[in-house]
Amino acid sequence: MMQQPIVIDDRKSDLSKEVLLHSAQDSSLCFQCGKCTAGCPVAFAMDLTPNQIMRMVQLGLIDDVLNSQTIRLCAYCSTCSVRCPRNIAVADVMDSLRIMAAERNIPGTDRSRKVNIFNQAFLDTLNMFGRSHEVLAMLLFNLRSYQPFHNAKLGLKMFNNGKIKLKPDRVKAVNEVKEIFQRINRLRKGA
Amino acid sequence: MQRIGVFICWCGSNIGGVVDVPAVAREAAKFHGVVYSAEYKYMCSEPGQEMIVSAIKEHRLTGVVVASCSPALHEITFRKNIARAGLNPYMLEMANIREQCSWVHQHEPEKATKKAIDLVRRAVAKAGKLEPLFESTIPVTKKALIIGGGIAGIQAALDIADAGNEVVIIEREPTIGGKMVLLDKTFPTLDCSACISTPKMVSAAQHPNIKIYTYAEVEEVKGYIGNFSVVVKQKARSVNSKCTGCGTCWAKCPTKNIPNEFDLGMSMRKAIYIPFPQAVPNRPVIDRERCRQFVKGKCGVCKKFCPTDAIDYEQGDEFVTENVGAILVATGYDLIDWAKIYGEYGYGKYPDVITGLHFERMVNASGPTGGKIVRPSDGEQPKTVVFVKCVGSRDEAKAREYCSRACCMYTAKHAHQVLEKIPGSQVVIFYIDVRCAGKAYEEFYLKTLHEGAIYTRGRVSKIYPEGNRLIVKGADTLLGRPVEVVADMVVLATAMIPAEGSADVARTVGFTVDKDGFFQEAHPKLRPVETNTGGVFLAGACQGPKDIPDTVAQASGAAAKIIGLLSHSEIAGEPTIARVNEAMCSGCLACREICPYRAIEPKEIVERLPGKQVTRVVASVNSGLCQGCGACTVACRPGALNLKGFTNEQLLSEVDALCL
């Protein structure tokens, strides 16, 4: 896949602009110094380095970018943003790309797919209780990723040590949190 | 018999910390001819110098040896110093016991002391053979001649003339202005090139101290610093000085469709023409190869219509001699003929593959397209424009090894112009490096990036047509992937090379060129506007690829040097030059071939032999031209040539002192 030529023709891509709208970050400013990649604590696990992602955004390689593991493995630690000599908040670009992938229902592959499932499971518990609930999140993650007994032993140990609880903690204004989620869904549909 | 005084310097601990200075002084006192020997902490200081002066007087010294640092640092100091005591300044010999001894032998003081003694012995031996030398005085003609009327030549001319000196400009084209008048806007400020250069052209033309020869070349240069005699060839213009530039002739001239060189062939001119409306001087020339009067022998239209009777078909080349004190070469650059070299870019077969200079003419509002960027093939506005940098530069295999320095910046400028003038356009720039080292240059490049130019790191390997478009194949080496661009037009940033005929200029004037054919400066850092030939200076792109700010800075620098030279009514000639012993000279003139400064000329002498008189040829050294390099002394088989201050006898005495 990597050896396919990049074709630049009249079909100009708006990827750079879309990223700009989402993140308020102008990726065209990147001059490929590689400092973001050099400092990224997750780069070792990524399929594309952060500066390659920036370059691909410049070139409009939307499929490569949105299908990459990198945008989901990014921990949003923001080391890159702090270090970028062009003042680009690279982490915000990553975040925007994650959102753009989600909007297009691109699930990602391998590890990055699981990251997606985990994020969703986490958000679902938030939606239910207004606060995260580890046990349910773990359960949902295991079921949705077809590995029901994944980390079960570790979970039991944590339960015995009182680190996780079966009964969820609920915030008082659960409904208000739910309302936030609904509003986001409405906005998405409207957009 | 010489009476030599030796003065050994400690240079603080620089020498004294390693070399046993008092021991050296004691030894020196024993050398042949030495009548006085002393040491001191800092010989170059005021008390140190006083010590030398009083010793010369007290001990009636005839020669002085100072053992201290390098003569490069203080030879002049000590020469002046002994002159104060009434000695000829050239009766000084130095021994370098710092750079050549204490500094390099810090960890072996005993050996260093021994070596210092040897070095002093050598110096004393030479001092015994020294003879007084006298500087000659050379009168200076207060006039400068500038070859090349580009921005470099014009700027220098204005500076030199404003300082009150006469200036002559020799320009081979029909107008002055050089490449700068071809340009549209100039980076990094994007001010209009003509708006800032044509007023300078006019000021030069109107300056009372400046005389301009256009359509002229330098035929011959004789003489030396302060006294050059230059023969200028004024090519036949076929239009005399009565011309008022009214324009009737080229309006009436019946020829047409002759490609105008000024627009790189993108517009047409007549056989009688001025290159562009703001040409200076505003006087046409007849292109005799295209003029019907010359080709067919009949026409005479321009002559008939000229209201001032300025047309002169009979005019021939004229030769004028100008006597000047300094010469500035500012012949600029040309662009490499890429079409001959780059088959992969189509050998110039595809009309929509153009150079940066074509692009400049195109975006220029007074250019052939009135400022519209269009494809040469069909006149359509391009949507996707590709720029290829370093074409012919940084390419040892095919063309030139060096970087042309201006193209990174003008490509950023061109990219900006495309994006600004053509809405919805797309620009892809293939580069190896982006080199924007200059004040406000990086900012300019970043602005172009921000405007959306797609910089792609990689060199284009092929351009080929597909339909009426061009496919440009390159790579994005940052992603490690091939890139293909479907382009409407490709602009090549081609290498700057020395202007055509540069080598002839260097030969005629008499100075050296570097490995790439650019003019060689005397020192890359410390003497950037001088050549190795006294009185000959250089400025602008003829010395190496350069943009306008650097060109103008160098031109003003060269002007300052020339103003300095012309401010003297006479200058001192170095006495350390070659001398011919005519009695020994066999007249073979091997030396003439060797001399890089063309300082050796044949001379006839009359000799009285028993019973008859014979005339024979011997070598003679032109004291103005000789730079004292000594090459001729090696070439001379009978040993008739000697460099004053470094004679064979003096050098051999040094060798004996060290080796025997």
Ligand SMILES: Cc1cc2nc3c(=O)[nH]c(=O)nc-3n(C[C@H](O)[C@H](O)[C@H](O)COP(=O)(O)OP(=O)(O)OC[C@H]3O[C@@H](n4cnc5c(N)ncnc54)[C@H](O)[C@@H]3O)c2cc1C
């Ligand atoms: C496409 C392009 C765009 C550029 N854009 C910019 C820009 O935006 N900003 C910038 O700073 N620089 C720019 N440059 C660089 C700029 O053109 C040069 O820096 C500048 O022209 C150098 O001036 P010069 O006087 O040394 O040489 P030239 O302009 O080449 O002038 C030399 C003169 O000498 C004459 N000559 C040559 N040989 C002889 C001879 N034997 N006898 C008599 N006369 C002779 C020539 O006819 C010419 O008039 C650009 C260059 C290119 C190619």
Ligand code: SF4
């Ligand atoms: S924010 Fe993401 S891309 Fe940036 S350094 Fe952290 S993990 Fe890497």
Ligand code: SF4
């Ligand atoms: S640190 Fe900034 S400029 Fe450098 S490669 Fe990363 S995004 Fe680009």
Ligand code: SF4
């Ligand atoms: S040559 Fe005569 S007609 Fe032509 S511009 Fe000069 S004055 Fe006018």
Ligand code: SF4
């Ligand atoms: S200035 Fe830039 S484009 Fe020109 S040769 Fe140098 S690196 Fe290449």
